[in-house]
Amino acid sequence: MPSFGHAALVLSFFLSLGLTGAFFYGARSRHPALLRAARTGVFFLFALVTLSALALFYALLTDDFSVRYVAATSERNLPVLYKIGAFWAAQEGSLLLWLWILAGYMLAVALSQRGGGRGQELFPWAQGVLSLVAVFFSFLTSFIANPFARLLPPPPDGNGLNPLLQDPGMWGHPLLLYMGYVGMSVPYAFGMAALITRSPGAEWLRFTRRWTIFAWTFLTLGIVVGGWWAYRELGWGGYWAWDPVENASFMPWLTATAFFHSAMVEERRGILKNWNMLLIVFTFMLTIFGTFITRSGILSSVHAFAQSDIAPWFMGFIGLILAASLYLVLDRYGMLVGRGELESLLSKEASFLANNLILATITAIVFVGEVVPLLTKLWGVEVSVGPPYFNAVTGPFFLLMVLLMAVCPLLAWRRAHLRNLPRFLAGPFLFALGFALLLAAGGIRRPGALLGFFSAAFVLGSIVREFWQASRVRARALGLSLPRALGGLLVRNQRRYGGYIVHLGIALIVFGVVGSNYYQVSEKFSLRMGESATVGPYTLAYLGLEEGIRDNVDAVWANVEVRRGGKVVGVIRPERRFYPKFEQMGPSTEAAIRSSLTGDVYLILGGWDAGGTVASFQAFWNPLVPWIWTGLWVMVVGAALALWPLRRGREEGEEALYLRLRELEYDYRMGKMEAADYERWRAEILGEISARESARSQTSRRRRGGRRTP
């Protein structure tokens, strides 16, 4: 079975090489038969990689310790769920996962291609680029980091999975993150295809916008679930430490977020072309860099770099891709110069541009903090760049970003109505101000916290206002009830209102981050049985120790009664587990967390005396942390609304123009633009519609004429 899995990988390497050649050559020489064959080849590539992945699952599930990877990451006694998760617990398996997901995306791209239509010539080139990426990853897994490498004679049992990784969060995190990472290859590939074919239009963005949002959603999920894992499992009471691996996933998220915002500007207004191209190149680079940095071992020591088999290949690949992409961008720079221009600094597109600048700045800050310690290590000087740097330097930019999110929904495209804007902002602003004053009266006095809460409330207020006003205008225009008008908005302009729901989720996350960042309480105490201690609003009483089996290993836990305001709200059980394969680590921590609307009480069992009459604890009160996880689900709902194909096929051509016409009308009725501007832009869109209609009737007339004369 292992040899079979490896053989499938080697075959997939040669197949991706062949596919790269076939797609590029077929596209260049316009060879439809070759391209058809290559598309079938993509299906085979996916099948081969799937077989190989199944072989690794099989080896893990059957405890085949003759496979070195299985011996290194699994053991007989591991729960089945984590035997499956061991697939992506270390380097070789993760790289195979990358390849597998890539092959899946390639298949999906091939299936999404419908014959005819504008921009179809991009497909083979984009598929060629994707095949090239597959060449790299199948090469690595076939020859450099082979997950099926043998260990003979096989040991009687494996080394086991690190207890820290035995957690549902760590099970899901890599999977979700890689869905996001790899998904960014699709818009990158289409961007490169647009450059290669010198197609100046925004077709590549139209083709890939769903892919980008899809991948971005998974990237978001992956990052937040990673924070959730760290929070539950690492036992320091926090969820984000600006650790290099965290930053590695955050940077592509920042650039991807910038990318799909400015892509909207290009789609609508034909500007920012060169900027978008650079953004997608950097996003793709950063996904590869992130994979590299987390999987090469380079972070644990510089020496790992020299020892690591995959590091030089990754560096080479990143260098090659970067050079080729930048060459293409520079060579075709003329094509990327937009025709339109920014009409006003007070417009949606200007606010998107500002968002881009802020995101790019934050990315640069994180990148510097990430790379400087790596570089200085090469000179033998060890420095650390930690949370104080990142929080202090990125904080003001995040604040600006959130404030921008509050203003943006109230702005029209092209040119907003200057005199009306203060009136729009007044409601949300006063709401946020009142909220902040209320908090200040309640004892929240730290300026950073007040500013953070204020801006998050500002975002909530302005989005609620937008929903309210838009539904009211629509209800009046069409004679609908308010709820029906709102439902219609969500269904008809999914992208816009889905996007605002995502922003709502971000506002919730801001509440959670600000609350836990400024008002975390941490206490350490030893308690005799029956004694209690307080942390934040909670009182914790130690009832005694128990032991038993949890997840197949021996565990000891303390029963701790939780009271709030004199009332018992439950019993929580912080644990210590004794993983036999990881004895040298000592009993491993399983924190107990009790969540409520206002925050989490988070308890770690430190140790105990011989009889268990005394136990020591570390306790945290983490205000508003549950809002972070809630905010994530709100974001996912918003993204799903934006993505869901409710109106399949109606987003192109005239339908899209009619949608824009309605949007323009509602924005006008909400007072977002001046009458003269409205009339002018309305006439423009109507002109485009009639131009399309006459073009279509001409072609159909021609067709009918053709039928008449055989």
Place this chain on the structure above:
Amino acid sequence: MVIANLPRAMTYYYPVDQYLMQRAELGTRHVQVKGKVVPGTIKWNPVALDLRFVIRENGREMPVAYQGLKPDTLQDDIEVVVAGRWEGNEFQAKSVMVKCPSRYISTENVGK
């Protein structure tokens, strides 16, 4: 802004030997010291929440005391960064960070 903040935000790690050499001039300043845990020196009293161990770098050793929980990953021979100051005849740590290779695990050394 980035440039201005970076030098301030970067924290230098003193290897144990260098720190001990410069101790006189550093006095009781808050610093970060990096070293490897000397095998067999970890003493952890879970009831009193009192953790003691010795770290070593380039042949020099330094005793460290910390009041709090023992990090799961603190073990013999592992590299740690302790932040704190000199008090009496030991280093009183405010925090103990284990440079935890398991998070960036590669299977390099398995089965060899």
